[in-house]
Amino acid sequence: MVSKKLPKDTLAEQLLELALKSGAETAEVYQSRSLSRPVFFQANRLKQLETSQAEGTALRLWHNGRPGLAVAYGIVEPQALVERALSLSRLNKPEALELNSNFQPFYPDLGQDVPVEKLVEWGKETIALIRDVYPEVICNGDWECDVETTRLVNTTGLDCYYTDTTLSCYISAEWVRGDDILSVSDGETERGNLQPQKLAQQILQRLAWAKENVPPPSGRVPVLFTSKAADMLWGTVQAALNAKRVLEGASPWTERIGKLVVSPFLTLYQDPQAGPYSCPFDDEGTPTQPMVFIQNGELQNFYCDRATASQLGTFSTGNGFRPGLGSYPTPGLFNFLIQPGSGSLPELIELLDDGLIVDQMLGGSGISGDFSINVDLGYRVQNGQVIGRVKDTMVAGNVYTALKQLAKLGSDTDWNGSCYTPSLIVEGLSTTGRNN
Numbered sequence: 033m034v035s036k037k038l039p040k041d042t043l044a045e046q047l048l049e050l051a052l053k054s055g056a057e058t059a060e061v062y063q064s065r066s067l068s069r070p071v072f073f074q075a076n077r078l079k080q081l082e083t084s085q086a087e088g089t090a091l092r093l094w095h096n097g098r099p100g101l102a103v104a105y106g107i108v109e110p111q112a113l114v115e116r117a118l119s120l121s122r123l124n125k126p127e128a129l130e131l132n133s134n135f136q137p138f139y140p141d142l143g144q145d146v147p148v149e150k151l152v153e154w155g156k157e158t159i160a161l162i163r164d165v166y167p168e169v170i171c172n173g174d175w176e177c178d179v180e181t182t183r184l185v186n187t188t189g190l191d192c193y194y195t196d197t198t199l200s201c202y203i204s205a206e207w208v209r210g211d212d213i214l215s216v217s218d219g220e221t222e223r224g225n226l227q228p229q230k231l232a233q234q235i236l237q238r239l240a241w242a243k244e245n246v247p248p249p250s251g252r253v254p255v256l257f258t259s260k261a262a263d264m265l266w267g268t269v270q271a272a273l274n275a276k277r278v279l280e281g282a283s284p285w286t287e288r289i290g291k292l293v294v295s296p297f298l299t300l301y302q303d304p305q306a307g308p309y310s311c312p313f314d315d316e317g318t319p320t321q322p323m324v325f326i327q328n329g330e331l332q333n334f335y336c337d338r339a340t341a342s343q344l345g346t347f348s349t350g351n352g353f354r355p356g357l358g359s360y361p362t363p364g365l366f367n368f369l370i371q372p373g374s375g376s377l378p379e380l381i382e383l384l385d386d387g388l389i390v391d392q393m394l395g396g397s398g399i400s401g402d403f404s405i406n407v408d409l410g411y412r413v414q415n416g417q418v419i420g421r422v423k424d425t426m427v428a429g430n431v432y433t434a435l436k437q438l439a440k441l442g443s444d445t446d447w448n449g450s451c452y453t454p455s456l457i458v459e460g461l462s463t464t465g466r467n468n
Contacts, residue, residue, distance in 0.1 A: 043089065043108060044185045050114045051093045052187060059093035059117075060131060060186035062315065064357060070176040071151040073203075076159055081148055088357045091117045097126035103358040130338035132317035133188035139312040142305075143179075143197025144224035151175040154201065154226050161232035162205055166239055173203030175226065182315075190317045198308050199226050205235050207242075214242050214421070216409060217392065218260065221308045221447045238391060241411045246420035248465030249412060254387040254439060255427055255461045256380055256413070261390045262456055263448040264397060264405065266368065268431040269300065271399040273325050274363045275336035279343055282399055284432060288331045295438035296329040299371040304350075309450050311366045316352035320366060323349060337363045369452040373441025377455050380442050382416035388463055389413060390427060401431040425465035434458045 044061040051059035065087045072079045089108050092101045100121025102113050152175075159171045178200065183193035202219040216238045220231050257265065277283040285293055304311050304320035313319050316338050324332050336344065337352030340363055353364035381389070392409035407425040411418045435458075442455035 046110045047091050056093040056095045058187045062090040063183040064088045065181045067179045070174050072174045073155050074172050076171050090357050093117050095121045098124045131188050132190045139194035141195040142310045146177045154228050157228040158232050170206045175201040184317045196310050223308050241418045242421035244420035246412050248422035248425040252460045254459050256389045256457045258391045258455045259446040262453045268397045270365050275334040275340045276363045292329045293331045294329050294435040300326040303367050306367050314350050314352045315354045315361045318348045318350040320350040337361050367450050372443045372445045372454040375442050377444050384413040387413045397431050404428040429461040
């Protein structure tokens with residue numbers, strides 16, 4: 033088993049000492065360890081149990097003002113890693129140092145470790161609940177307990193670490209009806225306890241809606257994005273709130289602080305302590321913080337890392353994250369939340385006279401906001417009732433325009449990764465499809 037106590041290791045201290053002795057002005061070490069125990073189910077049965085662990089170390093140093101980054105996985109030869117970082121620094125241009133200092137906290141693990149036996153029990157229960165109603169359905173999935181430990185230490189006095197334990201599961205239910213193959217999937221991410229009955233009910237509801245195939249609506253109709261599908265919209269919003277995109281002039285909201293940019297129904301914020309993930313500091317050692325980005329439709333703040341903040345003449349918001357161990361920190365979001373509205377998913381459906389529910393999709397949107405998505409799993413609503421599944425249907429529009437045309441926010445918030453979103457209804461999106 034991987035030790036959670038990274039600070040007891042001396043590798044980071046060795047690397048920093050060797051870096052300074054080799055001529056570096058300053059250096060930092062980022063260490064990451066993970067332990068995962070996934071439980072896999074295939075064709076309704078337990079397939080296998082696994083234990084996987086990974087360990088990575090990233091050394092970043094500055095020599096003659098030039099940065100060099102070297103990465104190693106597993107066992108590390110300290111001198112070789114330092115020499116590799118020094119060699120790479122010679123290829124880079126000088127840059128300003130952006131390192132934190134004098135910040136040495138320890139943070140408790142907010143999660144709860146769960147034994148493999150419990151994961152197996154949850155998986156069997158979920159599948160049994162689904163197949164009790166639809167015995168012909170084939171279920172595949174995995175239940176997992178992940179333990180991740182992060183440590184960041186540098187030569188300017190920074191030394192901080194935390195461990196995070198998270199439970200997650202994913203299940204797909206395949207229903208073959210002649211030439212028609214239906215695949216419904218869903219998942220859950222929580223602390224301490226997963227909920228088989230809730231997950232099974234979500235799958236059962238969608239299987240019930242999909243009993244009949246019906247023609248899709250056409251033209252401009254209201255579209256209900258479930259909490260699972262709404263994440264497509266928020267990815268574009270997160271890009272527009274990125275201070276790096278502001279500096280590049282790519283964000284359409286560059287000059288819009290204090291102005292209405294989306295529907296007044298929307299309040300979007302960050303909370304590092306919310307939900308199944310915790311992140312007390314970013315990958316630069318800056319403490320993360322609660323922050324409101326959009327309040328009642330008005331733009332309040334952008335998020336940034338240390339380098340971006342320096343260019344903007346402000347301070348880091350604690351949003352400097354590494355896309356990968358071998359990457360430099362860049363502005364990123366953690367625990368992005370959309371303040372829910374009122375109304376359950378069934379109550380939102382009742383508001384639609386003739387519309388479309390999008391639950392699973394293929395495609396997405398970039399920072400321009402334009403999208404044209406294939407509806408992988410969607411349903412038609414008439415007179416407030418789901419009448420069946422639609423196939424071969426596309427929805428097109430623009431995210432920024434759509435969020436100004438928001439008709440209703442639901443109260444059924446759920447986590448998609450580290451984004452917490454409710455279902456929502458957007459007016460007037462363009463839909464096209466083939467009549468079945």
